[in-house]
Amino acid sequence: xxxxxxxxxxxxxxxxxxxxxxxxxxxxxxxxxxxxxxxxxxxxxxxxxxxxxxxxxxxxxxxxxxxxxxxxxxxxxxxxxxxxxxxxxxxxxxxxxxxxxxxxxxxxxxxxxxxxxxxxxxxxxxxxxxxxxxxxxxxxxxxxxxxxxxxxxxxxxxx
Amino acid sequence: xxxxxxxxxxxxxxxxxxxxxxxxxxxxxxxxxxxxxxxxxxxxxxxxxxxxxxxxxxxxxxxxxxxxxxxxxxxxxxxxxxxxxxxxxxxxxxxx
Numbered sequence: 001x002x003x004x005x006x007x008x009x010x011x012x013x014x015x016x017x018x019x020x021x022x023x024x025x026x027x028x029x030x031x032x033x034x035x036x037x038x039x040x041x042x043x044x045x046x047x048x049x050x051x052x053x054x055x056x057x058x059x060x061x062x063x064x065x066x067x068x069x070x071x072x073x074x075x076x077x078x079x080x081x082x083x084x085x086x087x088x089x090x091x092x093x094x095x096x097x098x099x100x101x102x103x104x105x106x107x108x109x110x111x112x113x114x115x116x117x118x119x120x121x122x123x124x125x126x127x128x129x130x131x132x133x134x135x136x137x138x139x140x141x142x143x144x145x146x147x148x149x150x151x152x153x154x155x156x157x158x159x
Numbered sequence: 160x161x162x163x164x165x166x167x168x169x170x171x172x173x174x175x176x177x178x179x180x181x182x183x184x185x186x187x188x189x190x191x192x193x194x195x196x197x198x199x200x201x202x203x204x205x206x207x208x209x210x211x212x213x214x215x216x217x218x219x220x221x222x223x224x225x226x227x228x229x230x231x232x233x234x235x236x237x238x239x240x241x242x243x244x245x246x247x248x249x250x251x252x253x254x255x
Contacts, residue, residue, distance in 0.1 A: 011165055018169055018195075021188050022176035034188055041195065048162075048206040052214045057198075060221045064191060064228055071232060072184050075239050098172065102165040135222050142226045146233040 004106070010047065011102045013040045016095035023091040025083050027072035035065040162203045169196035183235050183245040190231065194224045 014037060021033040038061025045054035169192055176189030198220045205213025235245070242249055 014165065015168055015172070018172050018192055022172055022180065022185065022192065027182070027184050030185065030188060034191065037192075037195070041199070045202055048202060050202050050206050050214050053198075053202045053205070053217050056218055056221050060225060064225070067228070067232060068184065068187065071235065075235070075245055076182070076184060098168055102162075102168050105161045105164040131219070135219060139222055139226060142229055146229055149233055150236065 007047070007106045008103050010040055010044050011106055012096060012099045014044065015099035015102060016092060019095035019098055020091055023094070024088070027076040028069070031065055031068045031072050034068065035062065038062060038065060162199070166196045166199045166203065169193075169199065181247050183238065183247060186247065187228070187231050187235070191224075191228070194220070194227070198224070 017033045017036040017040060021030050021037060024030045024033060038057060042054045042058040042061070045051075045057055173189045173191075173193035173196060176192065177186060180186060180189065198217050201213045201217040201220060205211065205217070238250065239245060
């Protein structure tokens with residue numbers, strides 16, 4: 001019973017925070033809502049006995065949120081059009097309503113989870129082998145490409 | 160398997176954001192939600208089928224997601240430098 005209640009709370013929190021991340025007009029609040037989504041999702045993955053996924057979700061999510069937050073603060077226009085409390089509450093209610101199908105699915109029975117008993121090195125190297133090196137190269141290339149593009153644009157602008 | 164509906168709900172929210180919002184940062188948040196919904200399926204199936212490969216693939220999905228986000232942010236910054244706006248309706252003027 002406690003497990004079901006915990007799962008239902010996670011599901012409601014996840015759906016409501018995800019909806020608010022899209023619904024709220026103020027960028028800062030939307031990004032904070034996305035941060036809450038990532039944290040709840042990480043807890044949810046721990047509940048599913050998938051610790052690697054939980055840790056990666058948390059680290060990647062918080063990194064993305066940090067960049068989004070800074071970008072939002074730097075670039076988002078300060079219009080002063082703040083959503084009213086009524087509109088925010090409406091978003092909350094719609095979020096709760098959206099979570100009803102998932103609650104009905106989860107609330108019936110405790111989901112069966114099967115813990116995976118192996119170290120992270122096995123997940124990274126034995127299950128995936130060579131493609132992790134290719135993945136590292138892709139990330140490196142992307143970061144170099146972005147740096148070059150941004151520098152080139154900045155140089156053109158200075159001219 | 161009970162959590163597939165949760166993943167579908169997150170996907171629906173992401174698609175709603177993509178189709179109704181005009182701010183580039185909000186669109187990025189919507190894309191994030193869609194990728195979260197997609198990667199959630201890996202974890203759900205890995206957990207219910209007790210197949211560790213799902214978690215390993217999720218790590219791959221996350222790194223690809225990080226690359227997508229990085230490219231998207233670079234594009235957002237370039238667009239802001241050029242047009243000084245984050246409204247995608249302004250971008251449609253580029254067609255003319």
